[in-house]
Amino acid sequence: xxxxxxxxxxxxxxxxxxxxxxxxxxxxxxxxxxxxxxxxxxxxxxxxxxxxxxxxxxxxxxxxxxxxxxxxxxxxxxxxxxxxxxxxxxxxxxxxxxxxxxxxxxxxxxxxxxxxxxxxxxxxxxxxxxxxxxxxxxxxxxxxxxxxxxxxxxxxxx
Amino acid sequence: xxxxxxxxxxxxxxxxxxxxxxxxxxxxxxxxxxxxxxxxxxxxxxxxxxxxxxxxxxxxxxxxxxxxxxxxxxxxxxxxxxxxxxxxxxxxxxxxxxxxxxxxxxxxxxxxxxxxxxxxxxxxxxxxxxxxxxxxxxxxxxxxxxxxxxxxxxxxxxxxxxxxxxxxxxxxxx
Numbered sequence: 001x002x003x004x005x006x007x008x009x010x011x012x013x014x015x016x017x018x019x020x021x022x023x024x025x026x027x028x029x030x031x032x033x034x035x036x037x038x039x040x041x042x043x044x045x046x047x048x049x050x051x052x053x054x055x056x057x058x059x060x061x062x063x064x065x066x067x068x069x070x071x072x073x074x075x076x077x078x079x080x081x082x083x084x085x086x087x088x089x090x091x092x093x094x095x096x097x098x099x100x101x102x103x104x105x106x107x108x109x110x111x112x113x114x115x116x117x118x119x120x121x122x123x124x125x126x127x128x129x130x131x132x133x134x135x136x137x138x139x140x141x142x143x144x145x146x147x148x149x150x151x152x153x154x155x156x157x158x
Numbered sequence: 159x160x161x162x163x164x165x166x167x168x169x170x171x172x173x174x175x176x177x178x179x180x181x182x183x184x185x186x187x188x189x190x191x192x193x194x195x196x197x198x199x200x201x202x203x204x205x206x207x208x209x210x211x212x213x214x215x216x217x218x219x220x221x222x223x224x225x226x227x228x229x230x231x232x233x234x235x236x237x238x239x240x241x242x243x244x245x246x247x248x249x250x251x252x253x254x255x256x257x258x259x260x261x262x263x264x265x266x267x268x269x270x271x272x273x274x275x276x277x278x279x280x281x282x283x284x285x286x287x288x289x290x291x292x293x294x295x296x297x298x299x300x301x302x303x304x305x306x307x308x309x310x311x312x313x314x315x316x317x318x319x320x321x322x323x324x325x326x327x328x329x330x331x332x
Contacts, residue, residue, distance in 0.1 A: 046292035049184060059257065060292050063283045088290035090190040 032072055039078050040065060043085065044093050052095065189290055189309045196223070196300045197288035201278035204255050204263055211252075211278050216300065220330045222251045222323075223298040224274070225286065227258045228266035230294040236313035237270050243319070244273035249299075249327045253277030256286050256294050299323060301330045 037054050045056035045064075053061050053068075064085070071081050085093050097103045105112075137145065191197075200212040213223075224240060226233045240251055253274035255263045260279060267277070280286055289298065292311075299308040308326055310318055 046187065060283070063287060067284075067287055087190060088287060089292065090187055090290070092187045 042095055186311050191290055191306050196304050196306045199285040204277040204279050218302050225254045225256050225291050225294050225296040227256045227294050228262040232313040233295045239319050240273040250275045255279050257283045
């Protein structure tokens, strides 16, 4: 129990350290930091490609956040900053790629697949409907069915 | 017959997609800077901080800009190729010493020898950002008009050197 308590305290202390580190720049200009976080969450870090620029601790991400922060201070709009980054790193940095002929397949591909799936399903169901016919049992079949139902469980009827 | 052909067809397409997709290096992002003017910079020289060097000074020349750092392990991999290229004198190589400490960089050059006409110090990595650098080493081939004609991300391999860079240098120098 004592050990658990110690662990809790340690984890708490560790997270506190992280918070303290993150909080430093916030004090400078919280509005700007908020804007920076919002924008950099839309941007991909090129070093660790599955992380956003906001989350990444890679050296390049830190530099790019500094660059964005400076540009924001200089009064640049988000669009201008995004243009600055795509000019250098390409549209790959955007988590939300722009809609243009080259990305139509990316945006509409899933819907295309859905349509293809629906068409296949429609054809399949239609085909099956043709196969199923309403055929009542013949007198002989009915008699056999009743025999089967009457037979004791576990006993094989042939 | 179609019962077997259709799944087989889908399977073949899927395998083809996976073969292409998995065979590619996801770290290699096509640079939007190729065939665009090389961003200009003016930085202090590594060996002589009292002097600067600007990309604009290279107008009229075909040259290589190699981004390197002493902390970059794979830079050592490509280094012999640049030493060899420097000896052949086919194309001048300039170094962009990226986010490094001067003493470390100088020691590195002393240890592995220096293929560069000169290196400039991009201590804060700002020129690196202008060149879209994200994985050192990177190598840019810049033509007489100051346009980037080729960019290689990661260490240059002998194959890239002989099959791509050198033929392109010869073509651009013509």
